[in-house]
Amino acid sequence: MTMQSSRGFHLFHFAAPNTFYPLAGRLAPWFAGLAALLAALGLWLAFFVAPTDATQGEVYRVIFIHVPAAWMSMFVYLVMAFWSGMGIIFNTRLSALMARALAPTGAMFCFVALWTGALWGRPTWGAYWVWDARLTSQLLLLFLYFGYIALTEAIEDPRRGDRAGAILALVGAVNVPIIYFSVKWWNTLHQGASVSLTKAPSMAATMLWGMLIMALAAWAYTIAVALWRVRSLILERERHTDWVSAELDRQGARP
Amino acid sequence: MKSRHKRLTLIVAGLALLGGAVALILSAFQENLVFFHTPTEVAEGKAPTGRAFRIGGLVEGGSIQRAADGITVNFIVTDTAKRIPVSYKGPLPDLFKEGKGAVVQGKLGPDGTFLASEVLAKHDENYMPPEAQHALDQAHKAEKTLKQ
Amino acid sequence: MNWNSWAAFWDMGGAAFYVWGSYGVTFIAIVAELLLVFRRRRDTLTRLLRLRRAQGGRPAAASPDSSD
Numbered sequence: 001m002t003m004q005s006s007r008g009f010h011l012f013h014f015a016a017p018n019t020f021y022p023l024a025g026r027l028a029p030w031f032a033g034l035a036a037l038l039a040a041l042g043l044w045l046a047f048f049v050a051p052t053d054a055t056q057g058e059v060y061r062v063i064f065i066h067v068p069a070a071w072m073s074m075f076v077y078l079v080m081a082f083w084s085g086m087g088i089i090f091n092t093r094l095s096a097l098m099a100r101a102l103a104p105t106g107a108m109f110c111f112v113a114l115w116t117g118a119l120w121g122r123p124t125w126g127a128y129w130v131w132d133a134r135l136t137s138q139l140l141l142l143f144l145y146f147g148y149i150a151l152t153e154a155i156e157d158p159r160r161g162d163r164a165g166a167i168l169a170l171v172g173a174v175n176v177p178i179i180y181f182s183v184k185w186w187n188t189l190h191q192g193a194s195v196s197l198t199k200a201p202s203m204a205a206t207m208l209w210g211m212l213i214m215a216l217a218a219w220a221y222t223i224a225v226a227l228w229r230v231r232s233l234i235l236e237r238e239r240h241t242d243w244v245s246a247e248l249d250r251q252g253a254r255p
Numbered sequence: 256m257k258s259r260h261k262r263l264t265l266i267v268a269g270l271a272l273l274g275g276a277v278a279l280i281l282s283a284f285q286e287n288l289v290f291f292h293t294p295t296e297v298a299e300g301k302a303p304t305g306r307a308f309r310i311g312g313l314v315e316g317g318s319i320q321r322a323a324d325g326i327t328v329n330f331i332v333t334d335t336a337k338r339i340p341v342s343y344k345g346p347l348p349d350l351f352k353e354g355k356g357a358v359v360q361g362k363l364g365p366d367g368t369f370l371a372s373e374v375l376a377k378h379d380e381n382y383m384p385p386e387a388q389h390a391l392d393q394a395h396k397a398e399k400t401l402k403q
Numbered sequence: 404m405n406w407n408s409w410a411a412f413w414d415m416g417g418a419a420f421y422v423w424g425s426y427g428v429t430f431i432a433i434v435a436e437l438l439l440v441f442r443r444r445r446d447t448l449t450r451l452l453r454l455r456r457a458q459g460g461r462p463a464a465a466s467p468d469s470s471d
Contacts (some may be wrong), residue, residue, distance in 0.1 A: 054389075055388070058415045058418050131287045156262070207382050232443050232447040248448070248455050
């Protein structure tokens with residue numbers, strides 16, 4: 001510990017696995033609790049406060065998970081690319097582990113976005129699936145997640161696995177703006193964005209609040225799960241160090 | 256050494272499978288960058304000939320007509336500049352309505368009628384309760400009467 | 404309030420399959436992910452503890468890339 005603080009680079013203090021490991025363990029339950037609270041509030045707004053939609057009726061209520069899941073699937077990939085870039089530039093040990101810890105959650109949200117989109121598309125558009133630019137690029141994102149997970153898991157040498165995954169994360173990140181702007185750049189069956197930075201939201205206020213709170217719940221959930229997952233990854237990667245041995249002794253001594 | 260060899264084969268096979276899937280997705284992406292053509296583009300001869308394609312636009316108000324056989328539906332797709340008559344046999348999505356967006360897939364017949372094999376409804380990104388929609392419709396009507 | 408009865412709530416204006424199909428699968432996906440994360444933690448601890456016991460309880464020699 002004294003070695004860490006004497007280095008003086010305060011920002012990187014928590015980037016050391018042995019300080020981040022207990023911090024992650026303390027923070028994760030709080031984010032999980034926050035996620036549960038926000039989800040409860042969001043679901044209440046979604047089903048009991050937000051009114052019926054004039055055109056679509058009740059089926060539009062899929063939006064309260066579809067849009068937050070789709071946002072999360074894109075954002076998580078960008079965060080993975082960010083940590084991958086950090087890992088390459090600064091060679092910090094934790095960065096690649098963060099990217100690895102996020103990938104399964106991003107893939108889960110990507111799958112949820114596609115699944116709910118299909119179930120929403122059938123009664124409104126008249127089809128579960130069409131190969132328009134939005135849907136196709138989102139499907140590509142799912143395969144980028146699969147590719148990242150397969151690549152990093154398959155390569156035995158952890159450092160090499162990190163490097164290969166980082167390259168895939170950085171190259172694949174190009175797909176994210178393509179997904180986001182596909183409804184503007186090309187003509188698609190998928191409608192445009194209801195909420196964006198450039199114009200006022202085109203939704204009734206209670207609908208919008210329900211959706212935004214569900215999005216916050218997805219954020220809190222992602223942080224909690226990634227922190228829990230990265231703890232296992234840290235133990236695995238640092239198993240040769242004294243502090244992991246001490247931690248193992250503590251865990252092993254527990255009944 | 257043998258297990259390492261096996262592992263390598265597995266990695267290569269897995270990546271080849273993923274690569275193949277991605278290649279298929281990319282080719283679908285490229286083919287459907289133009290998901291539909293507008294009636295104006297069709298009139299200008301920009302739509303593909305000899306194969307099925309999609310046209311998109313609004314279903315013209317008052318244009319939906321059910322034929323005597325009870326299955327065939329005729330309507331007009333317009334982008335307010337050009338109009339294309341469409342003939343279709345089959346189930347229509349719930350959101351298919353006059354004055355709303357639609358994307359139809361099929362072929363252009365010799366008489367200029369588009370013979371559709373699939374009809375999809377395209378809705379916009381506006382979500383509001385029925386009362387708000389009603390108020391909006393009233394406002395539009397009032398605006399129109401004032402202009403006349 | 405949007406619903407006159409619980410029956411109306413579960414019916415979702417006739418869109419029950421699509422709405423509950425979306426929420427249900429999302430719920431299953433989240434529960435499954437949480438279970439996998441906790442199982443991974445347990446498995447990692449079990450494996451590393453066994454490894455440590457096999458080495459006689461002493462910390463293993465530090466590998467070059469983790470000495471800092």
